Each structure stands twice: as structure tokens, then as C-alpha cells.
Amino acid sequence: MSALTLPPSQIPIFSTVSSFRAWRSRAFEESKSVGFVATMGALHDGHLSLVKRSLQENDLTVLSIFVNPAQFAPNEDLATYPRTLPRDLELLTAQSVSVPHITTTETSPFLRMPSAVFLPSVSEMYPSGISQDRDSQRGTFIEVKGYGDEMEGKSRPGFFRGVATVVTKLFNVIQPTNTYFGQKDIQQALLLRRLTRDLLLSHPTPSSLHIIPTTRDPTSGLALSSRNAYLTPDERAVAGGTLYEALRTGEQAWMNGETKEECVRKARGVVENVSGGKEARDKSVNVSLDYIEMNDADSFEVIGDGEVVGTRHEGREREGVILSGAIWVGKTRLIDNIVLGDMGKILG
Incomplete structure (x- = not known):
């Protein structure tokens, strides 16, 4: 993307690797410490919660916007994925946190705002x-x-290869x-934490890759996502909170x-009840289950059917289980x- 096509922005935008590296x-x-939030744009309050956390903890905060072709299968929505750059920049410009500024004589607050946007082209x-065709790449x-063949990896083969490549x-x-x-x-975040360890990265280290709790719709509990923009009002009303309700039922x-x-x-059963329910039929809302599963938070292996809470596995207590x-x-x-x-061992 050339500078001539960029919308106005109070935040510096870097569209080349060389300019950002300078x-x-x-x-x-x-x-100065640098916090980083990687996105594909179409920003929402979930992204902004990450930005605010970074502003609180770092001198400078950078956000990237890049729709990564390598993580979309040929039949997925690369061409139609929401692209809302002008609005994204407006939302970023409005973000700030007040932090103490300590001098030799006094402490006074000052505002931190996002410092830079990295907006590279595909080339x-x-x-x-x-290419989206993995065989021709x-x-x-x-x-x-x-580690990438269970959970989301089972439904989207090759997805985590694309994610790991672009995030590296x-x-x-x-x-x-x-x-x-x-x-x-969460699977993406945990895989990336493992990647930083296995590749011996110094920026970031595994301990400086932070996983922040999901931001949700306050009414339905729907996890915020850029793809929620695809939902019709009826779909959101009938089924927006279905998956979260199902997971909470399993958790209980x-x-x-x-x-x-x-x-x-x-x-x-929660998903099946909504799918076959009167409201879904009356409003012609189609709901279908892809998967619900329990996996070990470290290995991503599927939990055995007979396991119960607190079960030891191969001589150790599981540090966490992901119900997804x-x-x-x-x-x-x-x-x-x-x-x-123990969420504290996984998030942070």
C-alpha cells in the first residue's frame, strides 16, 4: 500500500519493513519498552482491550494490521474478510491510558497513546x-x-502453519x-508461546507473551470477533450466546x-436444543455444531472420556484443560x- 492511499492518521503508519525497523x-x-498487538483489522473492543493492556505496561505500543493469506483455505473468506482501515485508525486514536510520570521532584499523570501502526502489503x-493453495506455496x-492438529487445527488443516509463519x-x-x-x-496464543520458546526468541520471550481474557457481549456472552459482523440481527438474537452457554454448561x-x-x-445438547428450537425455525436461523471438545492445555491431546476434574495424567496433575x-x-x-x-498458569 502506498502512502498516497493511506487515510489521515494521527498515529504514524509504517507500510514497509525498513521504515518500521528504523x-x-x-x-x-x-x-523504551515496546508492546505489540497483532491484528487483521476490523477492530472491536476485544482488540482495544489488548491495546489498553499494552499502553498500561509499555512505553510504546504498536498495532499491526495485516490480513494474512496463508491462514485462509481456498474456500474461506479472504476476499470478503472485513477491512475497515479508516475506522480502525479512528478507534486507535481514541485509545489512551493515564500513567504516573515520576521525576526527581514530583509524580504527575500523563497520557499514553498508541505509538505506531505497522500496515504492510502482502508482497x-x-x-x-x-498462494492460498498450500501445495503450490x-x-x-x-x-x-x-500441536496444531487438534481443536481448531482439526477443522482447519494448515491454519496454524499460516499463523505461525506470519507471526514469526x-x-x-x-x-x-x-x-x-x-x-x-487460545490455541493460537499457546502455540505462539511454544514457538517463542522453541525458536529461542528474545523479543518476545515466552513469559512476555500475554493471553488476555475474552471480551464478550455484555448481554449474550458472545465472544467479540471481527467475523461477528457477518451475523444478521436474527442470527445474533437467536444464537449469539449459544456457544458460550454450551461451554458454561460443560464447565459446570x-x-x-x-x-x-x-x-x-x-x-x-445446548447447541442441539437451539438448532432444533422453535425460535430458530420461526426465524429461519440455521445453527449447526462443528465441534465441542476438551483438550489438555499443554499438549492439546483430547481428554479421555472417563476423566474427571483433578485426575492425574501420566503421573502429573494437568495444569489446565481447555473446553472449546x-x-x-x-x-x-x-x-x-x-x-x-488454574487460569493463572495459562493466561497472564
Whole structure:
């Protein structure tokens, strides 16, 4: 994207790797910490909660906007994915947090605002080119072997290869002191934390990759997502809160000591009741289940049907269990999850 096509912005926008790296070098020279939020744009309150966390914890905050072709299958919505750059910049410009400014004589508050936007083109991020057809792709790609085939990876083969590749590139460019991801995409965030460890990254380190609780619609509990814009008013009214209600039903059963098999059965039943219910029929809202499953938070292996809360596995207590799911509401695919166990060991 050339500078001539960029909308007006009070926040500096960098569309090339070289221009951003010059900016980042100055931050290094000034010993300033840099927080980073990676996005595909179409910003909502979930993204903004990550930005605010970064503003609170870092001298400078950078947000990237890049719709990554490598994580879309040929039949997915790359061409129609929401692109709302002018509004995104307006929302970012409105973000600020008050932090104490300490001098030798006094402490006074001052406002931190987003410092930069990284807005690269596809050719900038993929110098060797990129195709949505995985078999025809050429160049360098990153894969977190053995961890991306369950949960979302089972429904979207190759998705995490695209995510790992683009985020590694972004980390190489931004070199963040801290980076922030939302719990809604928890498998993605945990895979990236493992990636930072396995590749021995210094910016960020595993401990400076933070997973922030999901931001939800205050009425329905629907996890905020850019793809929610695809939902019609009837679809949102009938089924917007269905997946979260299903997961909470499964969570309650797990806390009551029921087996994993029973927890998942009860959670799926919530989706089935809405799908076959009168309101969905009357308003012609189609709801269907993709999956609901329980997985180990470290290995992503599927929890055994007979396991109950507190069960030891291979001589250790599980640090956490992820109860996650995906449903289709019309043509819109919604995902969500709940962490069972010690969330403090997973989030942060």
C-alpha cells in the first residue's frame, strides 16, 4: 500500500519493513519498552482491550494490521474478510491510558497513546509470493509440529502453519518487549508461546507473551470477533450466546465431578436444543455444531472420556484443560473456549 492511499492518521503508519525497523531502532536506543498487538483489522473492543493492556505496561505500543493469506483455505473468506482501515485508525486514536510520570521532584499523570501502526502489503510480508493453495506455496514457512492438529487445527488443516509463519515474521520486524493475544484464540496464543520458546526468541520471550481474557457481549456472552459482523440481527438474537452457554454448561458439569464424556454431551445438547428450537425455525436461523471438545492445555491431546476434574495424567496433575468449541450460525463460524483449572498458569 502506498502512502498516497493511506487515510489521515494521527498515529504514524509504517507500510514497509525498513521504515518500521528504523523506528524500532530509535526505541532500542532510547531503552523504551515496546508492546505489540497483532491484528487483521476490523477492530472491536476485544482488540482495544489488548491495546489498553499494552499502553498500561509499555512505553510504546504498536498495532499491526495485516490480513494474512496463508491462514485462509481456498474456500474461506479472504476476499470478503472485513477491512475497515479508516475506522480502525479512528478507534486507535481514541485509545489512551493515564500513567504516573515520576521525576526527581514530583509524580504527575500523563497520557499514553498508541505509538505506531505497522500496515504492510502482502508482497512486503511474503517476498517469495503467497498462494492460498498450500501445495503450490513456495518459500519459507513455520510449523509447530504435533500441536496444531487438534481443536481448531482439526477443522482447519494448515491454519496454524499460516499463523505461525506470519507471526514469526511480525515478531522479527516488531521485536516486541511484550505482546498480547486474546483468549478467544487460545490455541493460537499457546502455540505462539511454544514457538517463542522453541525458536529461542528474545523479543518476545515466552513469559512476555500475554493471553488476555475474552471480551464478550455484555448481554449474550458472545465472544467479540471481527467475523461477528457477518451475523444478521436474527442470527445474533437467536444464537449469539449459544456457544458460550454450551461451554458454561460443560464447565459446570466438570466442576460437579462428572466425566469428560458427560460434560461434552451436555454442552453439545445446548447447541442441539437451539438448532432444533422453535425460535430458530420461526426465524429461519440455521445453527449447526462443528465441534465441542476438551483438550489438555499443554499438549492439546483430547481428554479421555472417563476423566474427571483433578485426575492425574501420566503421573502429573494437568495444569489446565481447555473446553472449546465452534458452531456455524448461518454462514458464520463462531469459536470460543473456557479454561478449566488454574487460569493463572495459562493466561497472564
